[in-house]
Amino acid sequence: DQQVKQNSPSLSVQEGRISILNCDYTNSMFDYFLWYKKYPAEGPTFLISISSIKDKNEDGRFTVFLNKSAKHLSLHIVPSQPGDSAVYFCAARKAANNLFFGTGTRLTVIP
Amino acid sequence: GAVVSQHPSRVICKSGTSVKIECRSLDFQATTMFWYRQFPKQSLMLMATSNEGSKATYEQGVEKDKFLINHASLTLSTLTVTSAHPEDSSFYICSAKDGTGGLWGYTFGSGTRLTVV
Numbered sequence: 001d002q003q004v005k006q007n008s009p010s011l012s013v014q015e016g017r018i019s020i021l022n023c024d025y026t027n028s029m030f031d032y033f034l035w036y037k038k039y040p041a042e043g044p045t046f047l048i049s050i051s052s053i054k055d056k057n058e059d060g061r062f063t064v065f066l067n068k069s070a071k072h073l074s075l076h077i078v079p080s081q082p083g084d085s086a087v088y089f090c091a092a093r094k095a096a097n098n099l100f101f102g103t104g105t106r107l108t109v110i111p
Numbered sequence: 112g113a114v115v116s117q118h119p120s121r122v123i124c125k126s127g128t129s130v131k132i133e134c135r136s137l138d139f140q141a142t143t144m145f146w147y148r149q150f151p152k153q154s155l156m157l158m159a160t161s162n163e164g165s166k167a168t169y170e171q172g173v174e175k176d177k178f179l180i181n182h183a184s185l186t187l188s189t190l191t192v193t194s195a196h197p198e199d200s201s202f203y204i205c206s207a208k209d210g211t212g213g214l215w216g217y218t219f220g221s222g223t224r225l226t227v228v
Contacts, residue, residue, distance in 0.1 A: 002154065004154070006154075009152065034217075036219075041120065041221060041222070042221050042222075043115070043117070043204055043206075043218075043219030043220050043221045043222055044155075044204075044219045045219070046217065046218075089154070089155065098145070098157055098160065099145070099157070099206075099217065100157070101147075101154040101155040101156075102154050103152065103153055103154040104154065
């Protein structure tokens with residue numbers, strides 16, 4: 001049962017433009033949502049998070065939006081840079097600190 | 112920042128043998144460690160949660176006798192794939208949680224690519 005879904009396996013964006021990565025979830029008990037960035041042969045690294053009681057969190061070029069009624073969140077990267085090219089995982093946390101991950105979206109930023 | 116070292120990064124083994132994967136927290140004490148596996152084009156699936164000094168908690172569908180987890184110290188957890196079969200070939204990755212309680216407290220290892228031939 002996939003509780004966190006990323007329906008777009010890949011996304012290509014021109015350098016300088018906005019990248020929007022989407023994530024949907026099914027469990028209303030999640031209390032935090034996180035985005036991780038993963039390069040090949042490396043573990044995921046934490047990027048940004050949002051509490052379930054908020055609808056927006058911004059950190060530099062990265063902004064995460066949460067729409068609880070739609071059980072949907074998105075990560076906006078603007079402006080996109082070639083170094084942003086990686087696989088981005090959406091994750092959601094329930095009690096006991098378990099993280100549930102989506103399948104990832106491979107972002108390619110074209111110079 | 113916190114660093115988690117996972118070893119080996121890549122291993123090929125024969126069917127029927129056992130493989131041990133180590134996950135070490137290098138500069139912090141990991142109260143909890145998590146083991147995930149990832150099949151191609153699939154998400155990271157949590158296999159088990161281990162707390163130092165106690166038995167691991169396995170997710171539904173994960174065979175505890177096949178995937179042995181030991182978290183004997185606050186800096187080391189091991190996953191042993193026993194009697195490996197080709198269907199166990201996957202990418203295994205550990206995550207360690209420090210005691211800060213912060214969301215950035217989940218630190219991942221670099222993963223282990225297991226191939227069973």
